Amino acid sequence: MTVVLNSENIHVQIPPRSPEFQRTDKERFTILCPQMAPIHFALCSGIFRQCGYNVVVLPTINRETIEEGLRYVNNDVCYPAIIVVGQLIQALKSGRYDPARTALLISQTCGGCRSTNYATFLKIAVNKAGFPDVPVIPFQVNFTNDNNKGLFLPLFALKKLFLAFLYGDLLMNLANRCRPYEKNRGEVDVLVQVWVEKLQTEIMTNKYGNVSKTASVIVNDFDALDLQTECKPKVGIVGEILVKYHPGANNNLVSLIEQEGGEAVVPNILDFALYCLTSGDHCKRFAPVSFLSMLKSRIAVWFIERQRDKVRKVLRQHKRFSSFGNIHHLAEQAKRFVSICNQTGEGWLLTGEMAELLEEETLNIICVQPFGCLPNHITGKGVMKELRSHYCGANISTLDYDPGATEVNQLNRIKLLMATALRRNSFNGKSTNK
Template identity: 25%
Template sequence: MMSSCSNIKPPQSNIDLNYLGTQKTQWRDTINRDFTKKDQKDTVILFGGMTILQDRLVMAALEAKKEKYVALPNPDFESFRTGKAYGNRGQCNPTYFTVGNLVKYLQNIQKETGMSSEEIVQKYAYVTANGCGPCRFGMYITEYRKALTDAGFEGFRVFSFEHNKITNEDGSESELNLSPALYITPIKAVLIGDIINILSHKIRPYEVEKGATDKAIEKCYDIVSDALKNNKNLLFALWKCRKELAKVKLDRLQIKPKVMIVGEFWAAMTEGDGNYNLHRFLEAEGAESIPQPIINRLMLSIWESTYFFNKELDIEDEAKTNYFDFSSTKRRIITKLLEVTIKSYFTLYAKTIGLHDYTLPDIEALSKLSRVYFPLDAEGGEGHMEVAHLLESIHHNIAHLVISVKPFGCMPSSAVSDGIQSLVTSHYPSANFLSIETSGEGAANFYSRVQMALFKAKQSAKEEFEALETPEHIPEKVHNYLYQPKNEKAGTAAQLLYSLNM
């Protein structure tokens, strides 16, 4: 899903530094041994970083394949403190949380089992995404190794994955199993997790009985994970989930502002201390949030792959004429098939469980929308998508507030996107936009700024609703989550009222 920086080699020599007469040695980034198929039989592969539900569903999918994969717990402030203790001071917020989460997990194993560091290094490995561009995301693997070494787990194996392979730490292809039979089912689990998460944010703000939605979601997890583990029909499982979600009693005519959450992928997506529990906080403050699912990031990766590949071909075309490149055509076809297949599965699963009004983003259309402001050749972070989502919300009245959340000092998001967003908001003064950073500290200031932006959003939602005529009779269907009218209004209550007046 992400492109790897496998061509970049870490420093292989020590550099002696002398500060105030004390000789110090720069830390050396060493390469661990390769991973073989024989190693995989005896190794537990750790992973994580998605939403809580998706990590659990992927683990269930891999369990069905008899693979030893374990999802790490959701990162918390203890993970952050652990990452601070063992990581360098130049990291960004997600690194502190994710790196610290892995170190904390290994330390807990050591405490609970009495295993030595050497035994843990031998028995466990970790697989994660990696990337390039003007972002510290490209340094994650190095940060993991340094923190693990300083924590006493020197030699711990860390792998990064690309579109179709997993690489060793020196960039060579690993023998870690990533055959189509292995990763197709986990991808389905991720798509289903996206859909259930989207529905949970649509349903929970309007529940009559507090906690009813979470209980229904947990039942859905049990149903889907059982289907994944035992190779049962996923469509039938999702239909059963549909019935569970329909049992949640709702009052959907409550006036609540809609808040679109964009920004740096991990900071916007995570469901915990990494973004101060932003989604739950918004709901507690009387709002409905619109999350950014993983499939959106996947669609962006596919679009970027096609976009930059086409630019390479344009350069080659200047030097060649009247030729047919079979490999280029093959790549285009495969990429398009991948995009169509993923969208088809998502749509099928969404319709089955009852998510009727959700439209997957058209990245090409969004790129055309944002190219006036954002140079599409600029890589790193979420590319043009942060700007595009704000413009989309303005032009199509999708949300009353757009929050861009990112790690403290995130260069692609803070330095690039936020600078451009200031121009966008100057052209559209009515836009309600908030850019906010997370650092693992300063929650009070974070919440205060969100509350101030929410005040304006609540006023907009109220005015939108009160401008509509309320019919004498309100049909019961409006309180069923399966009734999802799509129209020019932003708020759920206003959408429902508007549909009744049509």
């Protein structure tokens, strides 16, 4: 149920019923999925196909996507909701997909903020746009969901999804570490593309025993690139998940940082999955969860961290690259500033990522936040003063994103942050990048 407020009345809007996606629909239907992280999602789509689902990850967004979202979602709703709804409605209207054989996939985190309502927003939008028979499939990371029985992923597929995200995180980190220093422009992105294609096949074979070997070959390939040896200031990017990873949603923030002379450091997406999986454990004193659900989450966390250990071991052998964090360590970092029962939106993870970046001497941080994002204001903006007093030299700035935010304003803030970062970098003297 959605409550709509305007100056005169309070309307209680009952969301329309969306047809349920049945297991038997999977052979006939195309499932459209909004884009979030281009490298990671490119590695995932084959896994759904292997399970018999024809999932199409929509390409990037444009101004028309935002306009389409605004036609069906009120502009005081979170920017990410406007983007994902706009993308899916735009695809439905494009005529490329038969509405009678199309379903829409949308993530649902079931927290205390509007992320819980994305599926409802989409159902209302789909109806208003004239596609009432198109099923909406909510998809959750944790194991408590029983809304999407039609989209069933067996354990082997879930394991492959985690593998895809593990390699996605590795490629994203290596690319961000090397791209600002490349001597031959475009070389890093070509190497990423080569590895995305190789990994699409490798992930299908589900060889967990290969993680160390594959990670080692990938890291060696990036380490062998001919790069400049100067040292640029590192700029961490934290914040709301979609705006953080989707280049279309954050107006190509990584490229802007690189153009301004910095090196972007983007924390891993798997940390968000692990944050969701550990949430029950952290809050069990106040909100008990079933033993079975907690056991499943603990096993998943153990399994993922075990695979990440293999990648950490490889990364530690290369001086150029930093290792991956650990979710328990991130929680410890966050605990110093906020309660880890803050689990709405990015919750304590946001504080934990900033503290971890500062510990690793990435003193420049941009916190990206959709306008009016309450969790970001508490565990992002709300802890900045405290972080600045703990870490001398912390250069933290926020960037707001909403449909009306101009790129000029964002660019000015980035330039301001970069001016301080570059000044300190030159003051400290240029050290070697190797």
